Amino acid sequence: MLTFNETTVSDAVAQALVGELQASFIPIAATLGCSLAFRIDSRDEWLVIDPACRCDDEYSVGDLDCLGAGRDLATIPIEFEGTWLGDIRVCTPRAAATTLGVLRQIIESTLKRILLEKQESRLRNELSECRQNLEALYETHSLTPTSQSMEAIVDRVLSRAVGGEHDRRAALWVEHNGTLEQFGTEASGNGSRPPFDEGLIRTAVAEQRGLVIDDLQPECGGSARVLIAPVASFHGTRGAVAVWGSASGKPFDSRFVRQTQALATQGVMALEGERLYRAALENELIRQELDIGARMQQMLLIGNQPNPLGFAHVASLVLPSQRVGGDFVEFFPHQDHCIDILIGDVMGKGLKASLVGAAVARQFHRTLCSLLSARQDHLPRPEKIVSIVHEEIARLLAEFDSFVTLNYARIDATTTRFEFVDCGHTPILHHRRQTRQCQPIRGQSMPLGFSDRESYEQVSVLYDDGDLFVFYSDGVTEVRDANGEFFGLERLIALVEGPGHDGNPEALIQIIQTALAHFAGSDRFDDDLTIVVVEAHVAEPPKPGTRTACLEIKSDLSRLEAVRSFVRSVCQGDDYPCLSARRVSLLELAVTEAISNIMIHAYGGRTDCWIRVEGEISNECVLIRCTHTGEPFDPSTVEPPPFDGTREGGYGVYLIDQSVDEVFYVQNGRGIHAITLIQKRQLTEPGA
Amino acid sequence: MDISFETVGSVTIVTLGGTYFDAGRSKEFRREVIERLSSPAKILIDLTEIQFIDSSGCGAILAASRRANPTGQGPGDLKLCGVTKQVRMVFEMVRLHKIIDIYNTRDEAIRAFEVDSSAVALASR
Numbered sequence A: 001m002l003t004f005n006e007t008t009v010s011d012a013v014a015q016a017l018v019g020e021l022q023a024s025f026i027p028i029a030a031t032l033g034c035s036l037a038f039r040i041d042s043r044d045e046w047l048v049i050d051p052a053c054r055c056d057d058e059y060s061v062g063d064l065d066c067l068g069a070g071r072d073l074a075t076i077p078i079e080f081e082g083t084w085l086g087d088i089r090v091c092t093p094r095a096a097a098t099t100l101g102v103l104r105q106i107i108e109s110t111l112k113r114i115l116l117e118k119q120e121s122r123l124r125n126e127l128s129e130c131r132q133n134l135e136a137l138y139e140t141h142s143l144t145p146t147s148q149s150m151e152a153i154v155d156r157v158l159s160r161a162v163g164g165e166h167d168r169r170a171a172l173w174v175e176h177n178g179t180l181e182q183f184g185t186e187a188s189g190n191g192s193r194p195p196f197d198e199g200l201i202r203t204a205v206a207e208q209r210g211l212v213i214d215d216l217q218p219e220c221g222g223s224a225r226v227l228i229a230p231v232a233s234f235h236g237t238r239g240a241v242a243v244w245g246s247a248s249g250k251p252f253d254s255r256f257v258r259q260t261q262a263l264a265t266q267g268v269m270a271l272e273g274e275r276l277y278r279a280a281l282e283n284e285l286i287r288q289e290l291d292i293g294a295r296m297q298q299m300l301l302i303g304n305q306p307n308p309l310g311f312a313h314v315a316s317l318v319l320p321s322q323r324v325g326g327d328f329v330e331f332f333p334h335q336d337h338c339i340d341i342l343i344g345d346v347m348g349k350g351l352k353a354s355l356v357g358a359a360v361a362r363q364f365h366r367t368l369c370s371l372l373s374a375r376q377d378h379l380p381r382p383e384k385i386v387s388i389v390h391e392e393i394a395r396l397l398a399e400f401d402s403f404v405t406l407n408y409a410r411i412d413a414t415t416t417r418f419e420f421v422d423c424g425h426t427p428i429l430h431h432r433r434q435t436r437q438c439q440p441i442r443g444q445s446m447p448l449g450f451s452d453r454e455s456y457e458q459v460s461v462l463y464d465d466g467d468l469f470v471f472y473s474d475g476v477t478e479v480r481d482a483n484g485e486f487f488g489l490e491r492l493i494a495l496v497e498g499p500g501h502d503g504n505p506e507a508l509i510q511i512i513q514t515a516l517a518h519f520a521g522s523d524r525f526d527d528d529l530t531i532v533v534v535e536a537h538v539a540e541p542p543k544p545g546t547r548t549a550c551l552e553i554k555s556d557l558s559r560l561e562a563v564r565s566f567v568r569s570v571c572q573g574d575d576y577p578c579l580s581a582r583r584v585s586l587l588e589l590a591v592t593e594a595i596s597n598i599m600i601h602a603y604g605g606r607t608d609c610w611i612r613v614e615g616e617i618s619n620e621c622v623l624i625r626c627t628h629t630g631e632p633f634d635p636s637t638v639e640p641p642p643f644d645g646t647r648e649g650g651y652g653v654y655l656i657d658q659s660v661d662e663v664f665y666v667q668n669g670r671g672i673h674a675i676t677l678i679q680k681r682q683l684t685e686p687g688a
Numbered sequence B: 001m002d003i004s005f006e007t008v009g010s011v012t013i014v015t016l017g018g019t020y021f022d023a024g025r026s027k028e029f030r031r032e033v034i035e036r037l038s039s040p041a042k043i044l045i046d047l048t049e050i051q052f053i054d055s056s057g058c059g060a061i062l063a064a065s066r067r068a069n070p071t072g073q074g075p076g077d078l079k080l081c082g083v084t085k086q087v088r089m090v091f092e093m094v095r096l097h098k099i100i101d102i103y104n105t106r107d108e109a110i111r112a113f114e115v116d117s118s119a120v121a122l123a124s125r
Helices: A011-032 A061-067 A097-142 A150-162 A198-207 A254-301 A350-374 A382-399 A488-497 A505-520 A557-572 A581-602 A652-659 B023-032 B055-068 B085-093 B106-124
Strands: A071-080 A083-093 A169-176 A179-187 A211-216 A224-232 A238-246 A312-319 A327-334 A338-346 A404-412 A417-423 A428-431 A438-441 A459-462 A467-472 A529-536 A547-554 A610-617 A621-628 A662-667 A673-680 B003-008 B011-016 B042-046 B077-081 B101-103
Touching: A097 A254, A150 A169, A150 A179, A150 A238, A150 A254, A169 A198, A169 A254, A179 A198, A198 A224, A198 A238, A224 A254, A238 A254, A312 A327, A312 A338, A312 A505, A327 A350, A327 A529, A338 A350, A338 A467, A338 A529, A350 A382, A350 A404, A382 A404, A382 A417, A404 A467, A417 A428, A428 A488, A438 A488, A467 A488, A467 A505, A488 A505, A505 A529, A547 A557, A557 A581, A557 A610, A557 A621, A557 B023, A581 A610, A581 A621, A581 A652, A581 A673, A581 B023, A581 B085, A652 B055, A652 B085, B003 B023, B011 B106, B023 B055, B042 B055, B042 B106, B055 B077, B055 B085, B077 B106, B101 B106
Parallel strands: B011 B042, B042 B077, B077 B101
Antiparallel strands: A071 A083, A169 A179, A169 A238, A211 A224, A224 A238, A312 A529, A327 A338, A338 A404, A404 A417, A417 A459, A428 A438, A428 A467, A467 A529, A547 A610, A610 A621, A621 A673, A662 A673, B003 B011
């Protein structure tokens, strides 16, 4: 056996060398008259080459001596690029030193040529394999779950791992929820069952250590060669590609191992990518459903905040949690001095609670409409409204195995009474403006749905001008901090009694929201947050002989004619017109200009805002008050128009000034603004 | 807003219907009338049906006047007719009656356009 450096020269090289030397030396030997002997392995052949001559067990010097009796026995070392590769012993006639020198040169040049050819061939093969590996990685890398099915991606990865070898098979395993899942087997030959136990894969994946077994002896079938290449992705997904084949097949060299590892990474990342993609898709669907649910909740359960009221300033905040909840809020303004407020919470969360909340809120609407249509001149008492609603809704609540806590409250600005029915809801906070003290007020009634025989009783408290009433859901007081502690009622009371809001409902809500977010360490809360703050005022008693009317319109310019119609009806009076036709016309003009300005400038052209138009007739004047919550307006900033035709606009404020006797622009500093127009009744006018 | 167009000779008559001409309708007037008019042009706006006008309506008429007579020197012009009591009151408040010629009837206004044309023809000889 040629004992060349095993990493650079194989048996094949030795065979090739012997072949070359034989072809070269037979004619040389004849020419030189020398009988050369070469020996390969232990076979007896003429022309012996035995570079393993140092191994006496395999080579007998005596044998060679016999062959070369009477001849020199010369040893020719074989070297390549300074590295000793082996020796060749040659028998040659005595004193044929020249022959030996020629022979040595021929051997060296032949050997060099053979080795160079082999080296070139090997490099070419390596280059080819590298290119194939790169192609495999590029191909598998470009496969994405969005463009290919997962099966197709795994098939391509495994196909590349097999690399077209007929007796090879490959499979991909990926860990999911602690267990290994096999994704396809690529088999060039027959059968796809791996010759090893899955425990081998599990161990390799767990330890993240690759495994090459050249001669595995499975229980059935022939010996096998196995490669297991485990990988772990950046996101922690682990898996492995296993390649196996006959033990007599092509061995797994280090390059193949690296390529398989790269393919395993591609396979695992593709599967992980697909899982992330599906998870993202599912999350998006859930998010959309929650979004729709939250909007439905807003639409069905959260009543529109009332328009600017002369006797009460209402502000509300509804922050739905990530889940659809059962909080609901409704406002029922009555006449010009009274408003009912309903705030409730259905037991539990989710769609059921949401639907029950919608049903209860709708039942309050129906009951109130029914009672008001029966007696338009009389407002039903809150306790009567709640009792009727409970009668109607109790069966539904029983069917749904649910109950509802709520507060139904009424603010009456003429009697300065705050009346409410408390059905097990959170206490209402009454903040007295004069003392700056805050007191929780509670009722005694049970939640709706607790008992069929429950009787609902209202509680009544008197209030002063500017007092605040704070309604809230339990989501407010049950906000938790990092230690799990509740925000609680005491902290809420401290905020209401504290500085910073000056009795302004919007400011107080902002303070509470900020404090809750700070307390929870997040502005997203686990439960729905509902807060309603009402600043209640005392309605001025109407002067004797005074008559009032009210109109509420959206900030749409198409409603201007309705406003003028309202002004005309106010001026018409009960029995006779209050103003001359010309002065009514001027008042119409002034009101039109004022409302147009509110719509265009204060509300910036938005058509979904509200404007309240109040009319009041007394013996002295006709007063029209236009209230809005848009941007405030300062008439002193408006320059007088030039009247020379050079400007097409800017006449509104001038026309208002010219049309009415008095005009006031009032800002209360809390976001509510009013333009008041007064047309005094002249002595010559009827009824004055 | 009902808006109708009619041509008498070289004059385009624009009749506004719908009893009022306020901020809610001035936008439509600008779109349907001013943007369609050639410039310069002889325009007569008939306001017989308009019972109420506000500053926005006045501004729209001023804009139409500029369109008809952009230089202020002719040959186009805008005249008004059929002005009701409330409308005249507002025109007087914003001095529009001093900028735009107002006639009681269409015929008077059209005759005034003809006289204007004759005067221009004489002046150009």
